[in-house]
Amino acid sequence: MALGTFSGGASTAHLTPRPDKSLFAGNYLSIDGNDFNFTKQFLPEVYEKEVERFGNRSISGFLRMVGAEMPMASDEVVWAEQGRIHVAFDDCSLAANSDAATNKITFASSANQDYVNIGDTVIISKGGKTTKCYVQAKPSATTITAVPYKADQLMDAAAGGWDNTGATTGISLFVYGSEYGKGSKDVGNSINAKSEFYKNSPVIIRDKYSVNGSDTAQIGWVEVTTEIGTSGYLWYLKSEHEARIRFEDQLEMVMIEAEKAAHSFTADPGAGSNSFTVKGSEGMFAAIESRGLVYSDADFGGSHADDGLADFDKILQELDKQGAIEENMLFLNRGVSLAIDNMLAAQNSYGTGGTSYGVFDNSEDMALNLGFSGFRRGSYDFYKTDWKYLNDSTTRGLVKDVEGVFVPAGVSTVYDQILGKNIQRPFLHVRYRASEADDRRMKSWITGSVGGNYTSDEDAMNVHFLSERCLCVQGANNFILLKSGDGVIGDAD
Numbered sequence: 351m352a353l354g355t356f357s358g359g360a361s362t363a364h365l366t367p368r369p370d371k372s373l374f375a376g377n378y379l380s381i382d383g384n385d386f387n388f389t390k391q392f393l394p395e396v397y398e399k400e401v402e403r404f405g406n407r408s409i410s411g412f413l414r415m416v417g418a419e420m421p422m423a424s425d426e427v428v429w430a431e432q433g434r435i436h437v438a439f440d441d442c443s444l445a446a447n448s449d450a451a452t453n454k455i456t457f458a459s460s461a462n463q464d465y466v467n468i469g470d471t472v473i474i475s476k477g478g479k480t481t482k483c484y485v486q487a488k489p490s491a492t493t494i495t496a497v498p499y500k501a502d503q504l505m506d507a508a509a510g511g512w513d514n515t516g517a518t519t520g521i522s523l524f525v526y527g528s529e530y531g532k533g534s535k536d537v538g539n540s541i542n543a544k545s546e547f548y549k550n551s552p553v554i555i556r557d558k559y560s561v562n563g564s565d566t567a568q569i570g571w572v573e574v575t576t577e578i579g580t581s582g583y584l585w586y587l588k589s590e591h592e593a594r595i596r597f598e599d600q601l602e603m604v605m606i607e608a609e610k611a612a613h614s615f616t617a618d619p620g621a622g623s624n625s626f627t628v629k630g631s632e633g634m635f636a637a638i639e640s641r642g643l644v645y646s647d648a649d650f651g652g653s654h655a656d657d658g659l660a661d662f663d664k665i666l667q668e669l670d671k672q673g674a675i676e677e678n679m680l681f682l683n684r685g686v687s688l689a690i691d692n693m694l695a696a697q698n699s700y701g702t703g704g705t706s707y708g709v710f711d712n713s714e715d716m717a718l719n720l721g722f723s724g725f726r727r728g729s730y731d732f733y734k735t736d737w738k739y740l741n742d743s744t745t746r747g748l749v750k751d752v753e754g755v756f757v758p759a760g761v762s763t764v765y766d767q768i769l770g771k772n773i774q775r776p777f778l779h780v781r782y783r784a785s786e787a788d789d790r791r792m793k794s795w796i797t798g799s800v801g802g803n804y805t806s807d808e809d810a811m812n813v814h815f816l817s818e819r820c821l822c823v824q825g826a827n828n829f830i831l832l833k834s835g836d837g838v839i840g841d842a843d
Contacts, residue, residue, distance in 0.1 A: 367574055367582025375796055379572060379586040412681060412737065413602055418776050419791065419819075421784035427822060428549040429775075431762075437465045438524035444476070444504060453483070453496050453504050455523065460491040466523075469530050472496060474504070475522040484529060496523075548641075552783055552820040553631045555604055559593035563800045563809040590813055594794075597815040601792075603745070605780060605821040608633030634778065635752065637823035638831040643668055646833050650689045658693040665756070665830060666728050672827045675758035675777075679722075680734035682754035683747070686832060687736050694725055733759075756830035775824055782819040790818040 366376045413419075439462055445454040455474065457463045466472070470485040474496060481504060483496035498504055575581045608631040617626050638644065645665060650658030669675070682690070722733040740754065741747045761774045783790040793816045800811035823829065 365584055367580075367584055369582050371571055371583050371585070373569070373585060373800070377582070377584050378796060379584040412739065413605060413778070413780060413821075418779040420775075420779060420781060421789075421791070422552070422781040423783070423785055426549050426551040427781050427820065428547065429822065429824065430547050431825065436524065438522070440520075440522045442474075442521040442523050444474075444518040444521050452489075453486075453498070454489070454493045455496050455521065456493050463488065463492055463494060466494055466525060467528070469528050469534075470525045471527045471529055472523050472525050476518060476520065482526075550632045550781075550820045550822060551629055552781065552818045553604065553608065553629075554816065554818045555597075555601060557593065557597040557600065557815045559587070559590050559813040559815075560798075561587060561800070561811050563811075587811075587813065593813065594815070597817075601817055601819070603739070604631075604633065605819070606634045606739070607636075608821070609636050631820045632823070633821055634755070634823055634829075635831060637821075637826045638755070638829045641823075641826035642829040642831065643672075643827065644831045644833060650686070650693050658689060659696075662690075662693065662727065666730060668830075669730065669828070673758070673762075673825060674729075675760065675825075675828050676729060677731045677733070677759040679757040679759055680732055680754060681737035681740070681757065682734055682832070683740035683750075683752075684736055686753045687734060690734060751834055752831065753834060754832035756832075758825065758828040762825045775822065777824050777828065779822050779824075780819050781822055782817065790816065792817050 365379065368374060368377045439457065441458045443456045445452065445456070466485060466488075468485055468488060472483050472485060474481050474483055481498045481500070483498045483504070485494050486497045487495040489495060496504070570586050572584045572586065573581060574584060610632050611628050611630040615628055617628055632640075645668075650661045669678075680690075722735045724731060724733045726732070737754070739745050739747075740752060746752050758777045761776050763772055763774050793814075795814050797805045797812045797814065798808045798810045799806060800809065
């Protein structure tokens with residue numbers, strides 16, 4: 351019996367209604383993502399009958415708001431992000447005073463020196479002092495000779511150099527141009543922007559809901575009519591939705607919290623798993639701490655809103671150094687959210703006007719309906735909301751070390767190693783395993799001897815949930831993680 355689309359647009363084409371109220375796997379209406387629209391439409395009592403003592407307990411929705419989901423077929427996803435187009439280094443050193451006449455600048459590795467050519471003009475900086483130099487020679491694999499335009503020696507303090515008798519480390523250098531003579535024909539090495547390769551592997555996440563045969567009174571029935579006029583019954587478990595909500599929350603939390611294993615260890619087969627090497631995965635927090643920006647003590651001045659604005663502007667200055675993505679989503683705990691409210695209120699609503707709301711189809715009403723408020727500072731638009739995950743006392747609200755996250759809106763262009771081409775993807779998106787034979791985005795199935803399955807001699811019905819997925823954080827240098835601490839911004843590479 352073919353089953354089409356029911357009224358309201360909810361599709362349950364994978365189900366076959368039974369003419370009588372009988373329990374079979376084929377007419378089981380799973381209250382998961384596949385049948386969610388149908389169950390919300392026709393089974394509101396499942397969600398509304400019981401008073402939720404602790405309010406809406408779901409924390410999912412973050413990734414649905416800022417990301418996307420797309421399939422993958424391999425064991426890992428690999429992408430390349432193009433590096434900076436300008437040549438700059440912050441880890442060089444300057445020779446001691448006895449060798450200063452040679453004006454030797456030493457690079458951390460020989461690979462870095464390849465990006466600086468004879469004839470380049472560079473700015474060298476140390477402790478706020480800058481000197482413009484001409485790259486005269488490359489005497490070794492790790493050094494260049496940079497002659498200052500205003501003096502013979504870089505150590506000449508009077509000419510803007512450094513009065514230092516020992517080796518000077520922590521030298522910054524960037525190429526701002528070049529100078530060649532008449533009739534020149536060779537400009538040294540060809541320079542391509544360095545690409546950084548990143549990869550992540552999916553993890554398998556599982557859960558289940560069980561009900562014994564004696565408690566099948568929990569089963570409910572829905573009578574439906576197909577597009578061809580036939581009718582029948584579908585059945586469901588009234589308590590399954592709690593297990594589904596918990597599992598959906600876990601899917602989101604794993605994508606946020608997952609960590610790659612720093613050492614090799616094996617899972618215990620006694621825990622219900624085959625023996626395998628635990629690899630982990632890179633979640634959003636781990637990606638930001640590794641490749642992004644971390645700002646500590648994000649109270650934005652606490653009781654003094656002017657100090658708060660100064661702290662916020664520090665973040666803007668750091669964003670200027672990165673991709674300068676104009677629209678950003680702010681997911682905050684209650685304390686930081688209120689601090690920003692106080693900060694903006696003290697500025698007589700400065701920055702609250704002129705917000706584009708481009709992320710929300712240029713609709714302020716849509717943003718407000720979704721729980722976001724917008725404000726503008728400098729050239730940036732921000733949309734902030736309270737993130738339940740950081741407030742809930744059974745999740746991050748318990749440990750209170752993470753206070754919020756800045757997530758850039760829009761897409762970035764990367765080179766996909768698997769596809770072999772440049773693609774545009776959201777800065778934050780989920781990849782899940784899928785093939786023609788098996789879609790592992792969100793699976794559910796039934797085992798046991800209850801419900802017409804008879805897969806085992808267990809007097810129970812087990813509803814299993816499984817997903818295999820990982821998170822891709824592209825352009826992590828544009829993300830900011832707000833943590834409790836000492837007010838330091840960590841640099842992104």
